[in-house]
Amino acid sequence: MKVLKTLAASLLATAALTSASLACEVTLKSSDTHPDGYPTVEAVKQMGKLLEERTDGRICVEVFHSAQLGEEKDTIEQTKFGVIDLNRVSMGPFNNLVEETKVVSLPYIFKGVDHMHTVMDGPIGDEILAAFEPHGYVGLAFYDGGSRSFYNKVKPIKSIEDLEGMKVRVMQSDIFVDMMSALGANATPMPYGEVYSSIQTGVIDGAENNWPSYESSGHFEVAGYYTLDEHLIVPEVLVMSKKSWDNLSPEDQAAVRQAAKDSVPFMREQWQAREKASEEKVRAAGVEVVTEIDKEPFMAAMDSVYEKHVTSENLKDLVARIRATD
Structure with missing residues (x-):
């Protein structure tokens, strides 16, 4: 089944190439689960524009939005094998693969968006990007994922007690599951594309996400209570397949990396x-x-999550350095 999915994705990508991209020597296929016009989608298009200009049209980027190539879990695997060249992915699905991504996925690790930018734009961010390479990916850049907050269709969440027993969708990440358990809710991992119908039919009561995702997905139509608890400020990552990366010259690799940063x-x-x-x-x-x-009660409840997931000396050091960053 996975082979068929991979083949189908490759055929879809090839069929959808525009005449402009066919003129390029190298066309990098990029995946995103978000719809066309979403900031991450537009950012990768901007990267492609810069790359095309800087390589005199030799390298192009073709962006496949709206999960055309599959949900994130599937595209991560396809990217490793070089079927997909570039992938904008949420950090959560990488938590069990790249240890360092756990740190930025921890609840309340960042003091705010500006603090997150300072950390991810500096040496800590570069260190986390480098950690992808041994696993078959090249970390290129971090994008904003906003502040994630809870929404549901049952009642307004005004305290930690209001989450008791509530069925809440989370990304497929152990940290997110444990976060919900610590808050007294029942975590329900599921793909992003299944959330709307699951709330609508009562499979889950709600989910958690940022303003743009809550709106663009239409989740606000079926879950009319949104609480700005801002439990997570998780950057998203743009990665490239190591297989695709190794096919480029050092000069082109530098161009790709710089275009991503820019x-x-x-x-x-x-x-x-x-x-x-x-x-x-x-x-x-x-x-x-x-x-x-x-x-404060939400933050205090996270002690058990940190104790369970921040176990290695490497992660403890990263947590300490992030908290020490102004």
Whole structure:
């Protein structure tokens, strides 16, 4: 079945190439689960534009949005084998593969978005990107994933007690599952594309995500309570298949890496604008947004998550260095 999925994805990608990309010597296929126009999708397009300009049209990037090549778990595997060249992926699915990604997936590890930017733009971020390579990927850049908060269709969440027994979708990550258990909720890992119907039919009560994802997915239509607890500020990562990377010359590798880095400021501008627009749309739709919430009990409940997942000296050191970063 996996072979058939991989073959189908490859055929789809090949069939969808535009005449412009066919003129390139190298066309890098890039995957994203988000819809066209989403900041991460537009950022990879910007990377492709820069790369095409800087290589005189030799290297192009073809972006396949809206999970055209599969959900993240599937595309991660395809990327490792070089069927997909570039992949914008949430950090959670990598937690069990690349140990260092666990740190930035920890609840309340960052003091805010600016703190996250400082950490990920510096040596700690470079160290985490380098950690992908032994696993078959080349880490290129970090994009914003916003602040993730809870939403559901049952009731407004105003305290940790309101989460008791609630069925909440999380990404397929042990950290996220344990986070929900520590808060008294029932974690339900499932692919992003199944969340809408699962809330609608009562399989789950809600989920957690940022403003743009809550809005663009339409989840606000079926889950009308959104609580700004901001338990996670998890950057997203753009990776390249090591197999595809090794097919490039050192000069082209440098061009790819630089174009990815240069797409980050563009992405952040897009993100800030999209976040504002998404919030306005959600509020206009009548969603009840809880802004006044005491985060201290939520943060205190995370002690068990840190104890379970921050076990190696490497991770303990990363946590300490992130907390020490101003």
